[in-house]
Amino acid sequence: MKKVIIESPGGYEKLLIREFPDLMPKDDDVVVEVAYSGINYADILVRWGVYESAKRFVGWPITPGFEYSGTIKKLGSRVTKFKVGDQVFGITLFGGYASQVCVNQELVFPIPKSFSLAEAAGFPAVYLSAYHGLLQNVVVRPGSWVLVHSAAGGVGTALLQLCRIKGFNAVAVVGSSHKVETAKKFGALEVIDKSREDLWNKARNIKPQGYDVILDANGISTLQDSYNHLAPCGKLIVYGFHSMLPKQGGKLQYHKLIWDYLRTPKFSPMAMTTENKSVVAFNVSFLFDKQFFVVEAMADAVNWIKEGKLLAPQVRVYPFNEVARAHQDMESGQTVGKLVLVHD
């Protein structure tokens, strides 16, 4: 089998492809011959050495990747859910950039009929993140107004779809004009193109009373304004900090990182109490051992996909040996939907 190995933190040159012995499953595990591996923004953070769960759970060397699709190749002695040859997709806590993964059968699911293998590989990580952020963390009522930053990306399009399914009014924010149509396709009622429009003027024009929920993975560039634009009882859901990070060159700029870290707003519990506004934060890579996290979300996904309510992600495919180009594109902030790697 082949996998991407990163031996120490750094730029694109750190993404090495190496040969390894084939995997053997234990008890409840299955080995999947991977057809496609999904790429997430978090994989860039793993490569840079600033992703906390990667450092805590794996260290160096590491193979990034949280998701894959392919065919079951081997079964552990206690596996009951699958047989050899089944087409599946699933999640893994790292190790997904590989032509084989060995995972517990509970983390693997049959491919939905309406999804291609490439689409299935790009589905679970962003869907589970969006589901946990919006539906497991807070109570949101139908008719609520939800503002979604970076709405045409992986998590963003998943959030827009969940808003449509749940009857929330989604206002999408995108950083480039070519992303507007994607945001509309996945369910945005209104789109704010911040490359052409004043983000917060337009957000106030759309909803002068403020938003019930704002989902923000930008960090420093919008966090304080997001909080300021919450309605009473509003929730600011924080799940990333990508505006601290470079969009080209592949290397961290430590002075900017430290400066942005120091400037990141701190929210006072006393002010939040008086204002009836809250800040909620999460990182799903620390939740793999929580039963409720995957089970509830995937049960809903199966039904919504069958009913035609949940669409497959929009995917762009890169050959496995062009993983560095895929990272470069992901870092640029210009991509829409999901990026996936195809294996030979």
Ligand SMILES: NC(=O)c1ccc[n+]([C@@H]2O[C@H](COP(=O)([O-])OP(=O)(O)OC[C@H]3O[C@@H](n4cnc5c(N)ncnc54)[C@H](OP(=O)(O)O)[C@@H]3O)[C@@H](O)[C@H]2O)c1
């Ligand atoms: N906490 C969690 O559990 C969790 C789980 C999944 C993802 N995340 C976070 O959610 C965010 C989205 O992840 P994703 O995989 O779905 O990626 P993505 O949204 O497909 O791509 C990232 C998007 O962020 C925006 N962006 C703004 N500043 C950027 C910068 N300096 N560099 C790169 N992109 C920048 C760009 O969109 P616009 O210019 O249109 O805003 C870009 O398209 C990331 O911050 C990721 O770390 C967190």
